[in-house]
Amino acid sequence: MAENIRNRVIAILAEQAVLEPSDVKMDSTLETLGIDSLGLVESIFAIEEAFDVSVPFNANEPEKSAFDISSVAAIVAAVETLVADQKG
């Protein structure tokens, strides 16, 4: 399950960044992937659709959101938490 979430999140970010999934590393950041604010909003939408969860994220105060977007690893962890909380 965890493996699966990681791969699906990476696939979503890779598609948004127009990269191969193998080029998206766990320590990559949105900046290094070249994903801007609109790309981020689209990625969050894709995550919500893929996992049927609701992501708490406000673009005005990203640092205050419970959804950590500081790296790919952080995003994967945040999605795992959301899936566990909202689907459990």
Place this chain on the structure above:
Amino acid sequence: MHRVVITGAGTINALAHDVKGTLEAFREGRCGIGALDIRDVERLSIRIGGQVADWDPEAHFNRQQITLYDRFTQFTLLAAREAITQSGLDFDGRLGYEAGVVLGTAGGGLTTSDENYRAVYEEGKNRVHPLVVPRLMNNAATSHVSMAWNLKGPSFTVATACASSNHAMGQAFQMIRSGMTKVMVTGGSEAMLCFGGIKAWEGLRVMSRDACRPFSANRNGMVQGEGAGVFVFEEYEHARARGAEILAEVVGFAMTSDAGDIVMPSMQGAARAISGALRDGRINGDEVGYINAHGTGTAANDKTECAAVADVFGHHADNLMISSTKSMHGHLIGGTGAVELLACIMALRDGIIAPTIGYEEFDPECALDVVPNAAREARVDVVLSNAFAFGGLNAVLALRKV
């Protein structure tokens, strides 16, 4: 070049159903934002807005009219009636041919679209009311104003998202200034507080769930409002000859395009519009005492706008006042500049500067005098009204005391 003055004003918005009540709310720093009362609100994650309270269309219009008037048209007609009544103008004779209507709206009859999509998609109906098209079209409000008051000159609707009504009023100003018309009914309206209207905005993740706090470090987004603001712009000599009461003079207007990003604002684009309006109105920067900010309460707009003001005015940026009344009536999108022009007129005429309410924490990136929380008395001679739209389309108006 003819001079252009304002001889009538009308509004309906979350604060009041008229100008008097709206200005009272501005003076008191009252908030019109509250819980939304709309169908399916429980399926929205954003549940607040600056909704027009106690709106009863049947108190103002008959059944056939309501069939033709979307909510945005109803608001427009009410505000237009107040403005035209105040102006004292009668368009039944020759003046009707020398007077037109230019109004702004972003969504037009969005409530009508929302209701009818619901009927065919959700409820599976195969038939909608025969007058859906004339009800939802963006120019419906303009056309109904022209029909109601016999305004037969140049008339159209402007849609530039959040700058729509400033672009509309800029056009009206230029038409009178150039001699094309004698009188223009202008401003804008919006009625986007329906399920689909808010659902679409939610997706951008720029909306606040609790309050609109422009320029405050803890701001967390915009809050939508609804309503209308309508004005009578009139050629100065025409107004003077008939002894009309003049509310303010419109002296400058400029518009620019960022040609950059579809949603992120540009400091340069905003600054070029502000300095363009000063140039157009032959205004020295240090004459400007008050700016009604676009001030949406988003992280991006407020810091960009403050940087643009600092860039244009230099040291004088620290002397002038800049406030966002969106904190009180919400963001009326295509109608917002029109309602906000009322704060500009109040500053010039009454010497009262409307506050930015909800201000809680200083933000070094918005280090201007934002008139926090309480209205202030001050004599100002020149004011600006900023509007910066998604799509990077900017429109700034300059008004002078008469």
